[in-house]
Amino acid sequence: MMETIFSNFALIIGTTLMYSTPLIYTSLGGVLAENSGVINIGLEGMMIIGAFAGATLGYFVGNPWIAFIGAGVAGGIYGLLHAVACVSFGANQVVSGIAINFLGIGVALFLSRMFFEGATMTKSIPLDFKMPRPLNGVFPDGSFLNIILDNQYATVYVALIFVLLIWFFLYKTKYGLRLRSVGEHPTAADTLGINVIRIRYFAVIMSGVMAGFGGAAMSLAIVSNFRPTLISGHGFIALAAMIFGKWKPQGALLACLLFGGSQGLAVFLGQFNFEISSQLISMLPYVITIVVLIGFVGKSAAPAADGIPYEKEHKY
Amino acid sequence: MGYKDKAKSLTKVIEMKNITKKFGNFVANDSVNLDVFKGKVHALLGENGAGKSTLMNILYGLYSPTSGEILINGKKVDITNPNIAIEHGIGMVHQHFMLIKPFTVAQNIILGREPTSKFSVLNMKKAIKDVKEISERYGLYVDPNAKIEDISVSMQQRVEILKALYRGAEILILDEPTAVLTPQEIVELIQIIKNLTKEGKSIILISHKLKEIIAAADFCLIIRRGKHIDTVVVSETDEKGLASKMVGREVIFNVPKEDKKAGDEIFSIKDLVVKDNRGIVAVDNLNLSVKKGEILGLAGIDGNGQTELLEAITGLRKVESGEIKINGEDITNNTPFQIINKKISHIPEDRQKRGLILDFDISENMILENYHNYPFAKRGVLQYNNIKKYAKELINKFDVRPREESKLTGTLSGGNQQKVIIAREVTNDPDLLIAAQPTRGLDVGAIEFVHQSLIEQRNNDKAVFLISFELDEVMNVSDRIAVIYEGKIVGIVNAKEAKIEELGLMMAGGGSK
Ligand SMILES: Nc1ncnc2c1ncn2[C@@H]1O[C@H](COP(=O)(O)OP(=O)(O)O)[C@@H](O)[C@H]1O
Numbered sequence: 001m002m003e004t005i006f007s008n009f010a011l012i013i014g015t016t017l018m019y020s021t022p023l024i025y026t027s028l029g030g031v032l033a034e035n036s037g038v039i040n041i042g043l044e045g046m047m048i049i050g051a052f053a054g055a056t057l058g059y060f061v062g063n064p065w066i067a068f069i070g071a072g073v074a075g076g077i078y079g080l081l082h083a084v085a086c087v088s089f090g091a092n093q094v095v096s097g098i099a100i101n102f103l104g105i106g107v108a109l110f111l112s113r114m115f116f117e118g119a120t121m122t123k124s125i126p127l128d129f130k131m132p133r134p135l136n137g138v139f140p141d142g143s144f145l146n147i148i149l150d151n152q153y154a155t156v157y158v159a160l161i162f163v164l165l166i167w168f169f170l171y172k173t174k175y176g177l178r179l180r181s182v183g184e185h186p187t188a189a190d191t192l193g194i195n196v197i198r199i200r201y202f203a204v205i206m207s208g209v210m211a212g213f214g215g216a217a218m219s220l221a222i223v224s225n226f227r228p229t230l231i232s233g234h235g236f237i238a239l240a241a242m243i244f245g246k247w248k249p250q251g252a253l254l255a256c257l258l259f260g261g262s263q264g265l266a267v268f269l270g271q272f273n274f275e276i277s278s279q280l281i282s283m284l285p286y287v288i289t290i291v292v293l294i295g296f297v298g299k300s301a302a303p304a305a306d307g308i309p310y311e312k313e314h315k316y
Numbered sequence: 317m318g319y320k321d322k323a324k325s326l327t328k329v330i331e332m333k334n335i336t337k338k339f340g341n342f343v344a345n346d347s348v349n350l351d352v353f354k355g356k357v358h359a360l361l362g363e364n365g366a367g368k369s370t371l372m373n374i375l376y377g378l379y380s381p382t383s384g385e386i387l388i389n390g391k392k393v394d395i396t397n398p399n400i401a402i403e404h405g406i407g408m409v410h411q412h413f414m415l416i417k418p419f420t421v422a423q424n425i426i427l428g429r430e431p432t433s434k435f436s437v438l439n440m441k442k443a444i445k446d447v448k449e450i451s452e453r454y455g456l457y458v459d460p461n462a463k464i465e466d467i468s469v470s471m472q473q474r475v476e477i478l479k480a481l482y483r484g485a486e487i488l489i490l491d492e493p494t495a496v497l498t499p500q501e502i503v504e505l506i507q508i509i510k511n512l513t514k515e516g517k518s519i520i521l522i523s524h525k526l527k528e529i530i531a532a533a534d535f536c537l538i539i540r541r542g543k544h545i546d547t548v549v550v551s552e553t554d555e556k557g558l559a560s561k562m563v564g565r566e567v568i569f570n571v572p573k574e575d576k577k578a579g580d581e582i583f584s585i586k587d588l589v590v591k592d593n594r595g596i597v598a599v600d601n602l603n604l605s606v607k608k609g610e611i612l613g614l615a616g617i618d619g620n621g622q623t624e625l626l627e628a629i630t631g632l633r634k635v636e637s638g639e640i641k642i643n644g645e646d647i648t649n650n651t652p653f654q655i656i657n658k659k660i661s662h663i664p665e666d667r668q669k670r671g672l673i674l675d676f677d678i679s680e681n682m683i684l685e686n687y688h689n690y691p692f693a694k695r696g697v698l699q700y701n702n703i704k705k706y707a708k709e710l711i712n713k714f715d716v717r718p719r720e721e722s723k724l725t726g727t728l729s730g731g732n733q734q735k736v737i738i739a740r741e742v743t744n745d746p747d748l749l750i751a752a753q754p755t756r757g758l759d760v761g762a763i764e765f766v767h768q769s770l771i772e773q774r775n776n777d778k779a780v781f782l783i784s785f786e787l788d789e790v791m792n793v794s795d796r797i798a799v800i801y802e803g804k805i806v807g808i809v810n811a812k813e814a815k816i817e818e819l820g821l822m823m824a825g826g827g828s829k
């Protein structure tokens with residue numbers, strides 16, 4: 001009895017980590033863009049194109065790391081589009097983000113049909129070409145750590161490293177300080193000779209790269225192909241996690257673990273024969289997202305200039 | 317000795333020659349010339365919207381001039397961005413502070429020129445040490461670890477000055493630095509300016525307060541509506557001379573007002589208790605009344621419950637206990653809408669936040685309180701023709717500039733924004749007009765106008781309640797003066813018999829009844 005509780009607990013932690021991972025990457029992307037003052041609700045679309053690029057490259061190239069980086073590049077290109085619209089042309093950032101989302105699924109489907117004989121699903125990547133599982137077989141069978149870590153893909157650890165890296169970048173380096181200053185008060189940054197436009201470009205492109213990684217963490221690790229429903233709202237959940245995490249990498253991490261955990265729980269509960277329909281259970285992550293956003297989030301933590309386009313020669 | 321002779325013996329550090337700046341068709345600077353000399357304070361005087369900030373933003377590289385040239389130490393330079401200005405030793409403290417609120421003092425000062433160790437990693441230890449060093453050197457004490465959002469406005473200004481000095485500024489532009497300071501802090505600032513010039517720094521001081529220019533500046537450039545009017549030696553002129561050059565006509569500092577017997581009491585406050593945002597009692601059993609045909613001035617230092625009192629009267633804040641009456645009717649805890657309908661008008665403390673909707677145009681702002689009434693609306697549909705006609709009338713009557721009812725109020729100068737508010741409030745024909753800090757940040761011409769409007773209300777047998785931190789203003793305009801201290805009225809005197817020392821003492825809590 002103790003034994004099963006123990007291993008069930010480990011199992012839930014394991015699935016939590018696994019399902020949180022794509023959210024963590026994407027959420028970090030949101031942290032970067034919004035701390036520089038650009039709202040990015042295009043994360044979903046960037047994640048989709050990343051998932052597609054990852055699965056496709058994984059299938060054709062056969063190296064998961066090249067595929068992973070390719071996914072980042074694909075996401076980064078979408079980030080560039082968003083940056084051109086929002087930073088150079090001062091477009092409404094929400095509208096541009098929505099367009100990016102449509103463009104994400106649209107282009108992914110189009111290319112999928114082109115490369116995979118008209119199929120909307122990419123072909124499965126053979127197990128050997130998926131992301132490696134670095135700690136597979138390291139811990140004795142059935143041990144607590146074994147249950148948690150045995151099946152975790154490399155993307156999980158890379159995500160945690162990125163949390164540290166981005167935290168360090170934002171709070172301990174001069175470029176991080178400048179990026180945050182641009183998100184808080186771009187005019188002030190401008191008067192100190194900081195290039196607001198360049199920093200916002202960098203942040204939004206990197207945000208796309210991270211969302212691309214997030215998509216690939218789905219299609220190269222958790223599953224092994226791309227299909228149109230693979231990313232269904234994960235980008236938005238990651239966005240919500242960023243908000244719940246008060247626009248900070250460490251906060252976003254915790255929020256992603258919460259949302260990922262509810263997703264993991266949904267999967268875990270799905271294996272039992274409950275009298276509850278599985279559709280209801282799989283709604284769990286979304287319901288938790290809404291409840292959390294309604295209940296706990298104030299606007300106060302957002303960077304002061306988040307969402308406001310910056311133009312030169314405006315009134316000082 | 318005129319300006320030309322004086323200037324000959326001095327070292328020019330900056331020459332701005334024939335600077336013209338156009339925003340679209342609008343000429344903000346029209347062939348302006350400015351010379352700045354080493355170790356001297358050069359004032360820039362002009363009404364709101366005259367183009368002072370524009371000229372300085374050009375010097376600092378934020379705007380590029382439409383024509384004209386700039387010489388620094390005799391060499392022509394193209395200042396296309398602030399980095400170039402900083403390299404040439406120019407520093408600027410903007411009218412609206414350019415500080416990142418959630419950052420610390422030290423972070424704000426080093427931003428853009430951060431001391432780093434390997435891999436661009438911030439070296440905050442060195443940053444704090446550097447900040448301490450310059451702050452001690454110039455006697456500008458700050459706490460490097462405090463967050464900007466937690467420190468006072470005058471501290472924030474020090475941080476701004478330190479920011480410029482940290483970048484090695486030799487020429488320091490101060491854009492209306494005193495607008496946000498208390499009288500005591502202004503004295504301190506003038507001392508700081510003197511210390512800086514002793515160190516050989518040159519200062520450009522923008523202000524429309526004549527007293528300060530006389531107290532602090534050596535020379536003064538006067539611009540009016542973008543045009544270069546004159547450069548004078550400050551010691552050879554006086555307040556009147558400066559004022560008439562600035563406004564282009566004689567200015568009356570003390571608007572004359574005839575004696576007038578006040579009528580019946582029309583507005584009264586009894587035992588009022590109001591709490592502030594933190595839940596602490598801010599207005600503490602306060603009693604007051606205003607009569608028809610009088611101006612009651614409320615003197616007091618900022619933060620003694622004035623804001624809460626004002627918000628309670630206008631329905632913006634809950635009254636804990638006590639009662640507020642107008643024309644015998646109880647309006648305690650009524651909604652702002654109800655209170656407006658009881659003929660109370662309000663010129664709010666913060667004109668940009670509470671007085672106007674900056675993204676609406678002048679005509680829309682003019683009808684904010686009666687948009688739902690005929691002729692502005694018919695069956696719930698706005699009648700823009702009528703609204704525009706009405707706005708045009710008020711714009712002419714109250715001399716709002718520019719004379720375009722479709723101009724967004726956010727683009728107007730402070731004085732003209734205030735005129736829009738006054739036009740709206742006074743035209744409502746209120747029984748009680750409440751004016752809170754009505755001249756804050758305005759130049760002498762606009763101040764004269766505001767005071768005239770208040771006195772006119774009074775002469776029309778209306779009640780006026782003036783709340784101001786400027787003792788001069790309260791003494792000049794009011795008929796009776798009440799002094800507030802820690803949420804209580806600590807004394808009421810007739811303005812004619814009031815002595816500044818007596819009021820000052822009461823404001824500091826040392827007065828008797
Ligand atoms: N970026 C801008 N675009 C359009 N008009 C501007 C801009 N900056 C200033 N102005 C206008 O130029 C005039 C001068 O403004 P400013 O230099 O700020 O005046 P001052 O500092 O003397 O009060 C004002 O009428 C203002 O509305």
Ligand SMILES: [Mg+2]
Nearest residue numbers: 368369370411
């Ligand atoms: Mg100005």
